[in-house]
Amino acid sequence: MSNVTSPLSSPPSAALDPEILDCLTAVVDPEIGLSVVDLGLVYRASRTPDAIEVDLTLTAQACPLGDMIVEDARAALRRRFADAPAIDVALVWEPAWSPDRITDRGLTLLGRAPRNQA
Secondary structure, three states: OOOOOOOOOOOOOOOEOHHHHHHHOOOEEOOOOEEOOOOOOEEEEEEOOOOEEEEEOOOOOOOOOHHHHHHHHHHHHHHHOOOOOOEEEEEOOOOOOOHHHOOHHHHHHOOOOOHHHO
């Protein structure tokens, strides 16, 4: 499992299951070239007895690739959690995404200094 940390600006009530986040690192925003996890687009990633539940956002509401990213997330989750009764990936817009949500790993991949080394 990769070492995935949640961004500092995560919504306070967000539940971020590390195994689900690890799975979602395979889902890449094709315009930016980073995973939805490294971009800080995953607001909730949790398991219940009934489902794997994910809330994610996009960098912009007008993103033309939103449906594709959501479907890629569903497909990745289905592969990893084949026994889950349901996979629920919801596209949410609150709170609004900002570049402050990009993880330190994401900043490094973009060629920028991580926050903890700034």
